[in-house]
Amino acid sequence: MADWVGRFRKEIWHQHCDSRRRFRHMTTNLSECINAVLKGTQYLPISVIVRTTYERLQKLFITKDREAQSQLAARIRFSQRLLAAIEKNREGIQKMRVTHYDRRASVFVVEKLEPFEGWG
Known part of the structure; x- marks a missing residue:
């Protein structure tokens, strides 16, 4: 892991290199x-x-808990805000396929697929 982290330019993510x-x-x-x-x-x-602060956080936690419980009761696994953000991000993404992935080296090859008729 230290080798992997060492590949990044430290001035980008270290506050002391600010x-x-x-x-x-x-x-x-x-x-x-x-x-x-x-x-x-x-x-x-x-x-x-x-x-x-205590009162505001208490209200926020109660509200968020109720939202989460109602979504879970409706068998919704992910928040609607998250799903909307994912769909918005997917609109501009080209169709691609990962053809090779090496988790240890964090290396992967992405192949852009050409659209064909009937592609939904």
Whole structure:
């Protein structure tokens, strides 16, 4: 695994190789989620921020649990948002076939297929 990781240019994915291109500011999806939960609380006392965060997360978890349970009850394995995103991404993809794949080396060969009549 170390050999595989060593093939990547470290300045692209190591924060310590940043060279200040990001102006010393780095965000992640997690921090964006937390920012959304804390929106509008930045000038409140810390005890209110903690209580507000707890209440908002509690409501969010209850809502998401209900959504998940109703989808599972309807035998829907994947969220509708995920399926819609997958279908949107598939629209522009050419028809292709993987003809060789080596998991250890992470090497694969993709063959573009020519469309034929009746291709759905």
